[in-house]
Amino acid sequence: MRHETDPDPVLGLRPVRSGHDLPSAADVVIIGGGIAGVSAAWHLARRGFSVVICEKGRIGAEQSGRNWGWCRFTLRHPAEIPLMRQSMQDWRDPEVFGSLDTGFRTTGIAYLTGRNPGDEALYQSWLKSVEAFGIGSRMLSAREIAQKIPGAAVPPSGAVWTETDGCAEPGRAAPAIALAAQGLGARIMTDCAVRSIETSAGAVSAVITEKGRIACAAVLLAGGIWSRRFLGNCGIDLPMLSVMGSVGITTPLAGAPEVSVAGRRFGWRKRLDGGYVVSQADATIFDLTPDSFRLLGDFRPMIATGLKTLRLRLGWHFVEEARLPRRWNADEITPFERCRIAAPAPNEKVLREARQCLSQAWPVFAATRPAGSWGGYIDVSPDAMPVIGAASQIPGLFLATGLSGHGFGLGPGAGRLAADLLTGAAPVVDPAAFSPGRFARFAASRPRASA
Numbered sequence: 001m002r003h004e005t006d007p008d009p010v011l012g013l014r015p016v017r018s019g020h021d022l023p024s025a026a027d028v029v030i031i032g033g034g035i036a037g038v039s040a041a042w043h044l045a046r047r048g049f050s051v052v053i054c055e056k057g058r059i060g061a062e063q064s065g066r067n068w069g070w071c072r073f074t075l076r077h078p079a080e081i082p083l084m085r086q087s088m089q090d091w092r093d094p095e096v097f098g099s100l101d102t103g104f105r106t107t108g109i110a111y112l113t114g115r116n117p118g119d120e121a122l123y124q125s126w127l128k129s130v131e132a133f134g135i136g137s138r139m140l141s142a143r144e145i146a147q148k149i150p151g152a153a154v155p156p157s158g159a160v161w162t163e164t165d166g167c168a169e170p171g172r173a174a175p176a177i178a179l180a181a182q183g184l185g186a187r188i189m190t191d192c193a194v195r196s197i198e199t200s201a202g203a204v205s206a207v208i209t210e211k212g213r214i215a216c217a218a219v220l221l222a223g224g225i226w227s228r229r230f231l232g233n234c235g236i237d238l239p240m241l242s243v244m245g246s247v248g249i250t251t252p253l254a255g256a257p258e259v260s261v262a263g264r265r266f267g268w269r270k271r272l273d274g275g276y277v278v279s280q281a282d283a284t285i286f287d288l289t290p291d292s293f294r295l296l297g298d299f300r301p302m303i304a305t306g307l308k309t310l311r312l313r314l315g316w317h318f319v320e321e322a323r324l325p326r327r328w329n330a331d332e333i334t335p336f337e338r339c340r341i342a343a344p345a346p347n348e349k350v351l352r353e354a355r356q357c358l359s360q361a362w363p364v365f366a367a368t369r370p371a372g373s374w375g376g377y378i379d380v381s382p383d384a385m386p387v388i389g390a391a392s393q394i395p396g397l398f399l400a401t402g403l404s405g406h407g408f409g410l411g412p413g414a415g416r417l418a419a420d421l422l423t424g425a426a427p428v429v430d431p432a433a434f435s436p437g438r439f440a441r442f443a444a445s446r447p448r449a450s451a
């Protein structure tokens, strides 16, 4: 029999106990207990604000507990590098998350050449674009690869590499930060969907949850793939789509590399239990939904460049999405209660292919056996950059969402920046690149009177 304190058997997700009684008031209510929400809660609680996290399912059970666990500078957009630098510092700093059981460690990450046509030129131009930041990324020669990542059947000719990249354990990180936030006084309510925001004279005055009302002057929406739907009900149009990634894990393997690697049709990361995450970075599924058509104009450039790596699929998910309500009242069951945890089935073909390609490329992996798999929806903004900042249409409403497939590593910084903006503190980095108002559709939308 499973107990409330046992980790989730598939994801290895550490449980976080929910508060019993819904607080009637707080300075800030955070919608969503993923890495962005819990990081923001920690910073707010440490600054003396009363905070409640409302999570419709379990802490970390969606993207933040389903990802590969990579925390990387490598191939990150230059505009994100300062925030990523802050995140790396926060993952490591014992005064922030460095003393928590997140599983963070420095391993180095390599993206091999030969993954896709033209990738060496892409790596070179990325290296040039981030030169000024001094993060130490560089190309590795074939000889260096053989030293750092021994055992390749055919030595790869090159790789882009960052020595200071690392990883954390998705099953541990968000729960550990949530527990630390709880220790600082944050209240955590799980199985507690927020249905809507209540306003007074146009500004946030409360949230209405399925368990009741919490009066508050500020709300941080850190709702991952659900943020667009939540805001839509308020009359705010945030362009955001979801793609689906698949993750497989293996049995433990001794003597295999510590380094995380992306190669042609495979990627790996060593887990703390000695097994490996094995998947493919370039095999994300883009499930068509009604929003794919509504937002076609916003996403056209991304879809055009991403077609090499995205696999379009039209299936049951279209119908599921179409059936979910887009408008509701605060006394009605919402989509967030209908889907406590988005847990799509993984694409086993992609995972089989990844295991085969990996065993051919690094034969030591042939000794592993599959030990589990899962799928996860990933929220993506039109420019694949996070959305962190005020939703100025409703004073008191802030967003930390759209982390676009690389937000686990960035989560600590995203939460810190959101806390800065929300409290009026000097922002830890220039937030301009993350402003929700950069999307014309968002900037033009006006809240519904009853939001």
Ligand SMILES: Cc1cc2nc3c(=O)[nH]c(=O)nc-3n(C[C@H](O)[C@H](O)[C@H](O)COP(=O)(O)OP(=O)(O)OC[C@H]3O[C@@H](n4cnc5c(N)ncnc54)[C@H](O)[C@@H]3O)c2cc1C
Pocket: 031, 032, 033, 034, 035, 036, 037, 054, 055, 056, 057, 058, 059, 060, 061, 062, 063, 064, 065, 066, 067, 068, 069, 070, 071, 072, 192, 193, 194, 195, 222, 223, 224, 225, 226, 227, 230, 244, 245, 246, 247, 336, 340, 341, 375, 376, 377, 378, 400, 401, 402, 403, 404, 405, 406, 407, 408, 409, 410, 411
């Ligand atoms: C397969 C896969 C691989 C990935 N690999 C990596 C990687 O290696 N490195 C990396 O940096 N990133 C990776 N990512 C991306 C990363 O996981 C996400 O960017 C990050 O976890 C997003 O965190 P979040 O807190 O914004 O969202 P989430 O973790 O999705 O959290 C949002 C939470 O909000 C809750 N919620 C939503 N609406 C409501 C509501 N109305 N009321 C109450 N609760 C609500 C949800 O239940 C959810 O728990 C990967 C993602 C996937 C799926």
